[in-house]
Amino acid sequence: DVKVTQSSRYLVKRTGEKVFLECVQDMDHENMFWYRQDPGLGLRLIYFSYDVKMKEKGDIPEGYSVSREKKERFSLILESASTNQTSMYLCASSRRDVSETQYFGPGTRLLVL
Amino acid sequence: DAKTTQPPSMDCAEGRAANLPCNHSTISGNEYVYWYRQIHSQGPQYIIHGLKNNETNEMASLIITEDRKSSTLILPHATLRDTAVYYCIVRPGFPYNTNAGKSTFGDGTTLTVKP
Numbered sequence: 001d002v003k004v005t006q007s008s009r010y011l012v013k014r015t016g017e018k019v020f021l022e023c024v025q026d027m028d029h030e031n032m033f034w035y036r037q038d039p040g041l042g043l044r045l046i047y048f049s050y051d052v053k054m055k056e057k058g059d060i061p062e063g064y065s066v067s068r069e070k071k072e073r074f075s076l077i078l079e080s081a082s083t084n085q086t087s088m089y090l091c092a093s094s095r096r097d098v099s100e101t102q103y104f105g106p107g108t109r110l111l112v113l
Numbered sequence: 114d115a116k117t118t119q120p121p122s123m124d125c126a127e128g129r130a131a132n133l134p135c136n137h138s139t140i141s142g143n144e145y146v147y148w149y150r151q152i153h154s155q156g157p158q159y160i161i162h163g164l165k166n167n168e169t170n171e172m173a174s175l176i177i178t179e180d181r182k183s184s185t186l187i188l189p190h191a192t193l194r195d196t197a198v199y200y201c202i203v204r205p206g207f208p209y210n211t212n213a214g215k216s217t218f219g220d221g222t223t224l225t226v227k228p
Contacts, residue, residue, distance in 0.1 A: 004156075030179075037218075040220075042218045042219050043218040077165065088154075090156050090157070091156075092156075099145055099162055099164075101147070101159055101162055102159065103159055104149075104157045104158070104159075105156050106155055106156045106192035107154070107155060107156045109154070
């Protein structure tokens, strides 16, 4: 079974803090993704990565950065957290094959005060 | 990526088959149909996917019409634990998916399984 884990299920931070969200997958997948999910807006792609040290912007990269130093780990960084970044953050991974089925982690619910 | 249309909600009796429809009339030839579900406050769970042929796995069956403009996810014996939001997504696979990951998870169908 594919396993995608995220460092925290719930996180509370203050405005202006630097926030790190970690994601680890154990299936040697090439692709990894960060989404945020908000009511009425569905899932929106923040960043994705095809390989180690590679990153591509998704639909809403502003205010975020990412790091992929190892194949199994993909980090999302909020340089200076703001209240509009309060959301559910979801990590996913997929193998680079014809179908590229994505497998998701349990999510991190972030509250920025 | 092609857009999908799903009913906002459905009910199903426990033990009966749940049939969840999805319309994707603008699907193109290299786009797969994927189904995921999301139980409250958890990450989406992959269920099944297909290109042209009907597919079955331990969780569900996927029926794709011959013109590929619609599909149905079938949960053969729904249980209370199948209560969730079900998402139907279409997008190309590699190497056509130049925007890998830009799956559009819309509002989905909220399936409520009742005792």
